[in-house]
Amino acid sequence: MALLEVEALSRSFGGVHAVQDLSFEIEQGKIHSIIGPNGAGKTTVFNLITGLYRPSSGRVVFDGVEVTGYVPHELARRGMSRTFQNLQICFNMSAVENVMVGAHLRLDQGMLGSMLRIPTVARRDAECRDEARELMRFVGLDRYVGAAADSMPYGALKRLEIARALAARPKLLLLDEPAAGLNPTETHEIDALIQRIGDSGVTVVLVEHDMKLVMGISARILVLDYGRKLAEGSAQEVRGNPEVIAAYLGGSVEAGST
Amino acid sequence: MDRFRGLAVLALIIVVLPLALRNSYHYDVAIRIGMNATMVVGLNLLIGYAGQISLGHAGFFGLGAYASAILTSRYGWPPIAAMISGMAAVGVIAFVVARPILRLRGHYLAMATLGLGIIIYMVLVNESGWTGGNDGMNVKAFSIFGFSLANERAWYWVTGAVLLVAIVLARNIVDSPVGRALRAVHGSETAAQVAGIDTARYKVRVFVVSAVFASAVGSMMAHYVGFITPQVSSFFHSIELVTMVVVGGMASTYGAVLGAAILTMLPQLLSRFEGYEMIVFGLILMLTVIFLPRGLVPTIAARLRKSD
Numbered sequence: 001m002a003l004l005e006v007e008a009l010s011r012s013f014g015g016v017h018a019v020q021d022l023s024f025e026i027e028q029g030k031i032h033s034i035i036g037p038n039g040a041g042k043t044t045v046f047n048l049i050t051g052l053y054r055p056s057s058g059r060v061v062f063d064g065v066e067v068t069g070y071v072p073h074e075l076a077r078r079g080m081s082r083t084f085q086n087l088q089i090c091f092n093m094s095a096v097e098n099v100m101v102g103a104h105l106r107l108d109q110g111m112l113g114s115m116l117r118i119p120t121v122a123r124r125d126a127e128c129r130d131e132a133r134e135l136m137r138f139v140g141l142d143r144y145v146g147a148a149a150d151s152m153p154y155g156a157l158k159r160l161e162i163a164r165a166l167a168a169r170p171k172l173l174l175l176d177e178p179a180a181g182l183n184p185t186e187t188h189e190i191d192a193l194i195q196r197i198g199d200s201g202v203t204v205v206l207v208e209h210d211m212k213l214v215m216g217i218s219a220r221i222l223v224l225d226y227g228r229k230l231a232e233g234s235a236q237e238v239r240g241n242p243e244v245i246a247a248y249l250g251g252s253v254e255a256g257s258t
Numbered sequence: 259m260d261r262f263r264g265l266a267v268l269a270l271i272i273v274v275l276p277l278a279l280r281n282s283y284h285y286d287v288a289i290r291i292g293m294n295a296t297m298v299v300g301l302n303l304l305i306g307y308a309g310q311i312s313l314g315h316a317g318f319f320g321l322g323a324y325a326s327a328i329l330t331s332r333y334g335w336p337p338i339a340a341m342i343s344g345m346a347a348v349g350v351i352a353f354v355v356a357r358p359i360l361r362l363r364g365h366y367l368a369m370a371t372l373g374l375g376i377i378i379y380m381v382l383v384n385e386s387g388w389t390g391g392n393d394g395m396n397v398k399a400f401s402i403f404g405f406s407l408a409n410e411r412a413w414y415w416v417t418g419a420v421l422l423v424a425i426v427l428a429r430n431i432v433d434s435p436v437g438r439a440l441r442a443v444h445g446s447e448t449a450a451q452v453a454g455i456d457t458a459r460y461k462v463r464v465f466v467v468s469a470v471f472a473s474a475v476g477s478m479m480a481h482y483v484g485f486i487t488p489q490v491s492s493f494f495h496s497i498e499l500v501t502m503v504v505v506g507g508m509a510s511t512y513g514a515v516l517g518a519a520i521l522t523m524l525p526q527l528l529s530r531f532e533g534y535e536m537i538v539f540g541l542i543l544m545l546t547v548i549f550l551p552r553g554l555v556p557t558i559a560a561r562l563r564k565s566d
Contacts, residue, residue, distance in 0.1 A: 050452060052448065052451075052452075071451070072448075072451035072452045073451050073452075073453075073454050073455055073456045073457070076451075076452060076453060076454030077454055081452070081453075082452055084448070084449075088446040088448045088449035088452070089445070089446065089449070090441060090442050090444075090445025090446050090449060090450075091445060092441055092444055092445045092509065093438070093441055093442070093445060097438055097441075100435075100438055101438055101439070101442045101449070101450065101453050101455070102453050104435060104438070104439060104442075104453050104454050104455050105453075105454040107435035108435060109435055109436060109439070110436075111431070111436055111463055111467070113434075114430060114431050114434035114435065114436040114437065115427045115430050115431050115434075115467075116427075116430065117430040117433075117434070121434060121435075125433075125434060125435060128435075164449070164453065168453060168454060
């Protein structure tokens with residue numbers, strides 16, 4: 001069953017077609033990847049799905065409900081969560097608090113209750129803090145549990161974003177270049193982490209340039225070029241597609257598969 | 259019990275301070291510090307924690323002051339009822355104007371809030387049938403259940419208590435899911451939205467809370483001083499309040515208290531420069547932003563942490 005359906009989605013910026021007539025489906029419980037050369041429109045697709053951009057035309061259906069034009073917080077309420085290629089970390093907070101922000105929708109949000117610190121609010125908040133610590137350990141940030149966000153290195157912040165996204169307990173998790181800027185060891189750890197997230201039942205879509213990571217982990221791969229779909233299928237199918245090789249992958253497939 | 263350490267220290271200072279207060283002038287300065295601090299603790303939720311500027315909060319202070327003045331002297335309302343009505347009315351006004359205004363960012367938000375403050379000031383000047391215009395109006399002494407706050411000592415203890423309550427309420431907000439949402443709005447609005455936070459709604463909520471704080475202090479100040487003019491809602495007063503937040507420390511409740519203390523005492527110390535206070539305030543604001551962009555308390559706290 002498809003958790004996310006994208007139909008004839010288009011978005012142009014001042015006459016430039018960033019995404020054009022794009023349709024695809026994301027199946028429940030699998031790991032998907034979107035790949036393509038720089039400027040192919042991958043991040044734009046993420047921004048359209050998560051409501052940061054409004055589509056010029058087309059439809060997005062999430063979990064059986066049409067959500068085209070929904071704003072991000074409404075989509076979060078329906079179970080969508082994401083990370084960012086250019087980190088979106090709140091550097092005015094501790095690492096744990098950043099993760100707790102992700103759990104916002106599951107907590108009491110009353111102003112009066114917060115102001116008077118009624119016991120139920122305080123208790124739920126303390127539980128949430130414990131869960132956030134647990135999530136930090138899950139993504140491999142054990143040593144940063146007590147840290148301030150602005151004291152953490154780049155690679156750790158990438159994981160912190162994943163922990164924050166998971167704190168929402170999403171149905172669909174979109175990861176925008178989780179391995180960008182990481183060294184091979186860190187990339188290997190991220191690979192294992194994404195696998196664990198997938199195994200826990202969360203549907204994952206990632207945009208990624210690291211072909212070894214993509215080919216190894218993805219059940220399905222969507223290839224974009226100039227905002228259009230170039231190919232779609234399993235790693236095997238995409239790898240063997242002559243158009244994909246000609247347009248983009250070239251020798252790097254050989255390098256990745258050996 | 260970490261939450262209560264700062265509060266205990268401040269409570270101790272409030273209790274011990276009268277030993278050093280030798281005359282009613284000293285008490286007067288202490289009371290003004292307490293009232294300004296209460297207001298700035300509220301304004302800091304908006305500016306320091308949520309990262310939204312307001313150059314018009316003296317307007318809400320003025321509305322609270324005039325609500326108390328008009329309702330008690332012209333309609334004979336009990337002061338506490340007038341004060342609470344003023345807070346409610348200001349809350350409604352802030353709620354109505356907040357949504358369109360807080361959609362703006364940066365310079366545009368500053369301009370819009372500046373305009374809001376000036377409109378309120380002009381209304382208070384021009385509706386002289388109600389407000390006495392530029393001539394100002396007298397305000398009765400504050401009384402509740404037959405007790406009247408007649409002298410500085412009484413006002414001192416009431417102001418101290420109100421400040422402590424305001425700090426508890428503000429700290430509770432900061433330490434809650436609501437407070438985290440506000441800080442997330444400041445830290446990364448995109449991250450906040452994607453995490454399910456309706457950022458527009460939270461900006462409105464904190465704007466209303468800070469406006470209600472301002473209104474309450476306006477009412478208290480009106481009764482305490484006994485005479486008000488539209489100057490209480492002037493642009494200069496708004497700038498003073500923002501300066502207190504910035505100097506004391508953005509996103510630091512006790513920084514707000516320190517900022518209020520410094521900038522309330524300063525004009526007293528600079529009384530010989532009569533007429534040039536505005537320049538001194540401007541200078542302090544500029545120097546703080548250049549050399550201590552995070553404000554006094556956060557900067558000092560960071561230094562202490564490093565030296566450990």
